[in-house]
Amino acid sequence: MSGTLKNLTLKIWRQSGPNDSGRFDTHVIDEITDEASFLEMLDILNERLVESGEDAVVFDHDCREGICGTCSLMINGQAHGPERATATCQLHMRKFSSGDTIVIEPWRASAFPIVRDLMVDRSAFDRIVESGGFITAATGGAPDANLTPIPKPVADAAMDAAQCIGCGACVAACPNGAANLFTGAKVTHLNLLPQGQAERYQRVENMVETMDDHFGSCTNHGECEAACPKEISIDVIALMNADYRKAKTINRKSLSRA
Amino acid sequence: MSMTLDRPTLDSKTPEGPLADKWDNFKANERLVNPANKRKFKVIVVGTGLAGASAAATLAELGYQVDAFTFHDSPRRAHSIAAQGGINAAKNYRGDGDSVHRLFYDTIKGGDFRSRESNVHRLAQVSVNIIDQMVAQGVPFAREYGGMLDNRSFGGAQVSRTFYARGQTGQQLLLGAYQQLARQIGIGNVRLFNRTELVDVVNIDGRCAGIVVRDLMTGEVSSHSAHAVVLATGGYGNVFFLSTNAMACNVTAAWRAHRRGALFANPCYTQIHPTCIPQSDDFQSKLTLMSESLRNDGRVWVPKMAGDSRAPQDIPESDRDYYLERLYPSFGNLAPRDISSRAAKRAIDSGQGVGPKQNGVYLDFADAIGRLGRNVVAERYGNLFDMYERITGENPYETPMRIYPASHYTMGGLWVDYELMTTIPGLYAAGEANFSDHGANRLGASALMQGLADGYFVLPYTISNYLSQWLNKSIPDTSHPEFARVEAEARDRYHRLASIGGTRSPDYFHRELGKIIWDYCGMERTEAGLDKALSEIPALYEEFSKDLRVTGGEDGLNQTLEKAGRVEDFFELGMLMCRDALEREESCGGHFRAEHQTEDGEALRDDENFAHVSAWEWTGDAKQPTLHKEPLAYEEVGFQTRSYK
Numbered sequence A: 001m002s003g004t005l006k007n008l009t010l011k012i013w014r015q016s017g018p019n020d021s022g023r024f025d026t027h028v029i030d031e032i033t034d035e036a037s038f039l040e041m042l043d044i045l046n047e048r049l050v051e052s053g054e055d056a057v058v059f060d061h062d063c064r065e066g067i068c069g070t071c072s073l074m075i076n077g078q079a080h081g082p083e084r085a086t087a088t089c090q091l092h093m094r095k096f097s098s099g100d101t102i103v104i105e106p107w108r109a110s111a112f113p114i115v116r117d118l119m120v121d122r123s124a125f126d127r128i129v130e131s132g133g134f135i136t137a138a139t140g141g142a143p144d145a146n147l148t149p150i151p152k153p154v155a156d157a158a159m160d161a162a163q164c165i166g167c168g169a170c171v172a173a174c175p176n177g178a179a180n181l182f183t184g185a186k187v188t189h190l191n192l193l194p195q196g197q198a199e200r201y202q203r204v205e206n207m208v209e210t211m212d213d214h215f216g217s218c219t220n221h222g223e224c225e226a227a228c229p230k231e232i233s234i235d236v237i238a239l240m241n242a243d244y245r246k247a248k249t250i251n252r253k254s255l256s257r258a
Numbered sequence B: 001m002s003m004t005l006d007r008p009t010l011d012s013k014t015p016e017g018p019l020a021d022k023w024d025n026f027k028a029n030e031r032l033v034n035p036a037n038k039r040k041f042k043v044i045v046v047g048t049g050l051a052g053a054s055a056a057a058t059l060a061e062l063g064y065q066v067d068a069f070t071f072h073d074s075p076r077r078a079h080s081i082a083a084q085g086g087i088n089a090a091k092n093y094r095g096d097g098d099s100v101h102r103l104f105y106d107t108i109k110g111g112d113f114r115s116r117e118s119n120v121h122r123l124a125q126v127s128v129n130i131i132d133q134m135v136a137q138g139v140p141f142a143r144e145y146g147g148m149l150d151n152r153s154f155g156g157a158q159v160s161r162t163f164y165a166r167g168q169t170g171q172q173l174l175l176g177a178y179q180q181l182a183r184q185i186g187i188g189n190v191r192l193f194n195r196t197e198l199v200d201v202v203n204i205d206g207r208c209a210g211i212v213v214r215d216l217m218t219g220e221v222s223s224h225s226a227h228a229v230v231l232a233t234g235g236y237g238n239v240f241f242l243s244t245n246a247m248a249c250n251v252t253a254a255w256r257a258h259r260r261g262a263l264f265a266n267p268c269y270t271q272i273h274p275t276c277i278p279q280s281d282d283f284q285s286k287l288t289l290m291s292e293s294l295r296n297d298g299r300v301w302v303p304k305m306a307g308d309s310r311a312p313q314d315i316p317e318s319d320r321d322y323y324l325e326r327l328y329p330s331f332g333n334l335a336p337r338d339i340s341s342r343a344a345k346r347a348i349d350s351g352q353g354v355g356p357k358q359n360g361v362y363l364d365f366a367d368a369i370g371r372l373g374r375n376v377v378a379e380r381y382g383n384l385f386d387m388y389e390r391i392t393g394e395n396p397y398e399t400p401m402r403i404y405p406a407s408h409y410t411m412g413g414l415w416v417d418y419e420l421m422t423t424i425p426g427l428y429a430a431g432e433a434n435f436s437d438h439g440a441n442r443l444g445a446s447a448l449m450q451g452l453a454d455g456y457f458v459l460p461y462t463i464s465n466y467l468s469q470w471l472n473k474s475i476p477d478t479s480h481p482e483f484a485r486v487e488a489e490a491r492d493r494y495h496r497l498a499s500i501g502g503t504r505s506p507d508y509f510h511r512e513l514g515k516i517i518w519d520y521c522g523m524e525r526t527e528a529g530l531d532k533a534l535s536e537i538p539a540l541y542e543e544f545s546k547d548l549r550v551t552g553g554e555d556g557l558n559q560t561l562e563k564a565g566r567v568e569d570f571f572e573l574g575m576l577m578c579r580d581a582l583e584r585e586e587s588c589g590g591h592f593r594a595e596h597q598t599e600d601g602e603a604l605r606d607d608e609n610f611a612h613v614s615a616w617e618w619t620g621d622a623k624q625p626t627l628h629k630e631p632l633a634y635e636e637v638g639f640q641t642r643s644y645k
C-alpha cells in the first residue's frame, strides 16, 4: 500500500543552450507519495517553479508508458534510473527512500547535443534509419500477407529486436558514446525477416557507416544492454557485425559486376 | 479577392452506385495527375503519426513534393506508438465467418448508427490491403507455429480479426510507417520539419493556401504555402486533462483550422475506455491504459456487497458479481467500450468499487491462469502485466488488476467529405483528427486501421481529384500579405500568453478545465450538468486570461508557453463539446444523456430527430457556434437497436 517519501533533495542539471557550460540547481521536495511517478515529481516541481516566477526545468517526455522513447534522464548516474528494464517515465517513487539525494542529468554523448537543461537532440538516430533502416515496399501492390509464412521463432526474434524505442540510453550508458545496440536492433529486426533479404547487405553497410559518422565505436563494454529499457540483447550487435563483414565482400562483388 | 470562405455546405460527395461499388466508381471517375506532373505539386502533411506518416510517405512515393511537420523530435514518437492491442482487418484468415461486409456492419453497429455508411464500407474494403502493406514492410506481427499470421478477438466483434504484435501493435505499425517515411526523407522526396508546431491555417481566395508554424526550438513563427494541406494531428482526448493520451496530444491544429472555417463534427462523441489503471492521487498527470485485449482472458467483477473491504482472494465466488457476463451474456467481458465503461461506473457509483480509493473494478486472470497456465498468459500479456506492476506495485498474476474507465479516444473531429476534405477546399483531415468512420463509438483495434486506411489508401487517391485543377496555374506563395497577417496574429497571441503575468501555471488551468469536462461531459451527461459546465468554463477562462503565468519568455524553447497555447484551445473546444452534448438530446454510443435511457439503463437513441452528423461552424464567439446537419441514411443495413445481450 502507498506511503509517503519525505525530504528529497534533487540536484538537477540546468543549461540554457548548447554553448552554455551548465550547472546543478538544488530543489527540495518536502513530501511526495510513493505512488507518484518520477516524472510526476518533476511536473509538480515545475508547476511550483512557474508559479513562483522561475523557468520550468526542460525535459523530454510524451507517452509516459515506456513506449515512445522520448523520456531520457540520467538518474544518479544511471540511464533511466535504478529499475531494470524500465524507462524513466515508468519509474515510480517507491524505488526511492526518504532523505535521498537524487542527481538528474541529461544524456551525455557527443552525438546528442544538449538543447536545454535535460533535453538533448537525438536526430542522429533518424539519420541512421534514413540511410537504410527500412524495407523498400512502396504503397500498393504488396502480395497477400500470408503468402510468405514466417516461422514463429524468426518472427519472435525479429520482434525482440524491433522493440527498441529509440531512447538513446544505450548511447548515454556507453563510455564511447556508441550506437551499436540501437543500430544493431534495427538491422537485426529487418535482416531476420524474409521481406528484408533483398536489401540485407546494402542496408547494413549504409546504416553502419552512417552510425560511424555520428557515434563513437563499440569496444564491447556491454553497458548498453544493462541500460536498455527494452532489454535488447547485445547479440544484435554480433549479427550486425557479421552481416557488415559479409556486406563488404558481397556489395563489392555486385558493384564490380555492374 | 476574398480571404474568407463561402458559407460552408455539407456535401458528403458520396459517389453513386451500390454501396459495395462506390469506392471503385470513385476511382474510375476521379481526375488524376499524371506521374510527370506530380512533382509540380507541393503537399503539406501536418502530423507524422500513423495517418500522417503513411500519407506523407505514399504521396512522396507517388512523386508529389511533400513537406511534413511534427512537434515531436522525430516522427517515431507520435502518440500512435502507444497503441497496444491490435489492428482489425477483414482478412478472414480464421475462416470464422468474417468478411468485408461483417467488418462494415460491426463498425456501423459499434458506432451506434451515427457514422457515414459509404466511408465505413470503404474502410472495411481497404482494411485487407493494410495488413499486406505492413507485412511487406517488415512489421513483425504475431505468428502461429505454422508461420501464418495470428489473430485475436476484440470488443464488439464475434470473429477474430485483430492482428497484433505482442502488446505493442501501434509501436510496430508506426515504426513501419516511420521507416517508409524515413526512406523518403533520406532520398530527399520529403522535407521534415520536426519540433515545429502548426499554429494557424491560411486561406486565400476560398482555398487553403498554407500554414503558419512555430519553431519550438527558437520560437520563430513562419509560413509555408502548398497546393494542399493534410492535417493528421490526432485526437483531443487530453481536453479531460487526465487521459490515456500521450502528454503532448492536443487539439490546436484542428481547432485553428476550425477557427478559419473548417466545421467541427460531433465534438461530444468521446470514448471512455473501460480498462485503465485507476487514478491513485490528485496530483496525477496521466492515466495508463491496460489493453482491451486483456478482456479476452480476464474476467471483470466487483463484490456483490457495497463497501466489501475483504481482499479479492477472500471473496468467495458467491459474493462476486461478474456483471458483464451477467448483463451481456453473448458478448460477456468483450462487450463494447461504451457499454463496459458505463457498467463499471454504475458498479462504482453504487459503492461496489474496489481498491484504496474504491474507484476500480477487478479484472481477474485467476481462471485464465488455471485454464491456460501461467506461461501462456505471460506470453499473451506479459508486458502489460509488468507495466501494471511497475505502476501499482501489485502483481496481477497473484491479485486481480484494478481498472477504471478513462478518456481515451475522440470520435469527433474535423468534418470531412468522402474524399477526406474539410469544408475548407484543399484542407484535408486524416486519422483521429477527422470525424469520419466511428460514429458515436469506436470499436477496439479500429483506429489504427482507420489511420492507415486514410493515409495509405484513401488520401493518395482522393487528393489528385482536387489537385488536378491547379495544374500549371499559379498559387499564392508566402509573400502574399495574408500570410504576414496570420503570422502577426500568431506572434501577438504568444506574446499575449507570455505576458499575462498572473500566478497560475497552464497545468493548473488544464487540470481545472479537465475536471469540469469530466464531471459534466464525461461518461454521463445531463442538461443541468451541461448548462453548469457552459457557465463554469467561460468563468475559468476569464481567470485564465487574467491569472495565467508563463515564465521563460517568448523567444526560444519554452514548454510552458507551448502548453499555454494548447490549453487555451482546449477551453474553446470544451465549450463546443458541452454545447454539442446539450444539443444532442438522445443517448448514442459514447454520448450518454441520463435523460434518455431505457428501463435497464441502456442508451436510448432517437433516430427520428438525431440521425445526423452535427457539424459546428465557428462564428467568432465561442458561445455562439452555428450548427449544420448532415443527415445520415442507411441504405444497406437499416437502423437497428444496438444490443449486445
Ligand SMILES: Cc1cc2nc3c(=O)[nH]c(=O)nc-3n(C[C@H](O)[C@H](O)[C@H](O)COP(=O)(O)OP(=O)(O)OC[C@H]3O[C@@H](n4cnc5c(N)ncnc54)[C@H](O)[C@@H]3O)c2cc1C
Pocket: B046, B047, B048, B049, B050, B051, B052, B069, B070, B071, B072, B075, B078, B079, B080, B081, B082, B083, B084, B085, B086, B087, B088, B169, B170, B196, B197, B198, B199, B232, B233, B234, B235, B244, B245, B246, B249, B250, B252, B253, B289, B408, B409, B430, B431, B432, B433, B444, B445, B446, B447, B448, B449, B451
Ligand atoms: C493508450 C492507447 C492505446 C491505443 N490502442 C489502440 C489499439 O490497440 N488499436 C487501435 O486501433 N487504436 C488504439 N488506440 C487509438 C490510436 O492509437 C490512435 O487513435 C491513433 O494512433 C491516432 O493516430 P493519428 O495518426 O491520427 O494521430 P497521432 O498518432 O496522435 O499523431 C499525431 C501527429 O500529429 C502531430 N501534431 C499534432 N498537432 C500538431 C501541430 N499543431 N503541429 C505539428 N504537429 C502536430 C504530432 O506530432 C503527431 O506526429 C490507442 C490509443 C491510446 C491512447
Ligand code: SF4
Pocket: A163, A164, A165, A166, A167, A168, A169, A170, A171, A181, A182, A185, A224, A227, A228, A229, A230, A231, A232
Ligand atoms: S537499444 Fe535500448 S537503450 Fe538503445 S535506443 Fe533502443 S531501447 Fe533505447
Ligand code: FES
Pocket: A060, A061, A062, A063, A064, A065, A066, A067, A068, A069, A070, A071, A087, A088, A089, A090, A165
Ligand atoms: S515518455 Fe514515452 S517512453 Fe518515457
